[in-house]
Amino acid sequence: GDSWGIFTFLCAALCNLPALPALNCSEELGAGQSIQQTYDLTRYLEHQLRTLAGTYLNYLGPPFNEPDFNPPRLARAERVPSATVDLDLWRGLTDNARLAANYRAYSRLLCYLRVLDGQVGTAELRHRLGHFCASLQGLVLSIGGVMSSLGYPLPTGPAGPPTPPGAPAAPNDFLKKMDDFWLLKELQTWLWRSAKDFNRLKKKVPPAVVTLRLEARGF
């Protein structure tokens, strides 16, 4: 159904091949390699974000672009699922939960970034943001692909409206900039965390998973 469709698209995109039947593709890629590619994507995005954040924070101006800027977290609605987690809890996450947390977080982060994209002033920023959003979209698809190849259902839920019902939009310019600041911070922290998440997944998804699937298909 839907998950196979996504997986095929992912295969085609990453393999640079015409859309092959899903069966042949799973033989070539396997969950292990998809995880490696997802890991590589998070590192690439982390690198991209460094430049993007620098430009964007300069656009926001002081104090947001000061390296020591350490504001308190205002009591506004939690817009994005936080990457922050208890150490033992994080270690004990099942593969499904780990992947789902990443999928949900980046889906929502992507939404907020797209809203930002529609608002920023300079052409340079629009260009950088646009590029970053495209890469982030690739990451979401990549994670979705890994989940599908492992047989996990994709998380459903609010992927649309960026503002949860009842949460007020920023009442003034400064608070709006604070929201943007925290959005970039959350993104930065999630990318830092995801590399570790996918490292754990790399070790835990054994080649046996792929072999089993091949056997089931009679290869």
Next chain:
Amino acid sequence: IQYERVGADVTMKCGSMDWDAAVTWTANGTDIDESHLNGSYLILKNVDLSQSGQYSCYEGSSWHLKYQTSLKVGTPPKEPVLMCRSNNYPKGFYCSWHLPTPTYIPNSFNISVIHGTKDMVCEKDAIPKNRCHIRYLQLFSTVKYKVTLTVTNPLGKNFTTLTFDEFAIVKPDPPESVVAKPVPNNPRRLEVSWQNPSSWPDPESFPLKFFLRYRPLILDQWQHV
């Protein structure tokens, strides 16, 4: 004990003796010349470190000990040097500190760690002394850590602050057991082996990446693997 700053002028009174009483002062057992006296007061101008020691005052004829003090000449602390580092990520991090110049008198250090609104306890290490460690309660935090170190001694105090993100201070220890062995029957090859630093608790989830460079002794240029 009496603490005084380097360069200060020190006046010592002989206990409850009157100004015009006849007294003798000694420094570490050696009599002090009368030129340093103002009545029965001992005047030390522009003191330096060599003048630290035991000062005693004796009544003129009876040689009764009327006053004794240990003078320690030193300086108030300069701004301390503070460094924090996580060599055991994700377990926690440690902070270590020192004074850029010695004060020559005893100093005490107080360290505070604030994470957002929370106060965290930095447990002092027995060895080395100027170090304490903290355990992470949460991973992947968006909130910075703020560490303030205050140093106090009898002549004054000073402090310094560090603010950083969790990921900004991660720095593993160097690899261990680095061995380079010649390869038999192949004089142009070397086999280099090493181990993860033992302080790195979880190389499975947090793998380390290694970079190797080498050069023959006769050349100055390094080559990279």
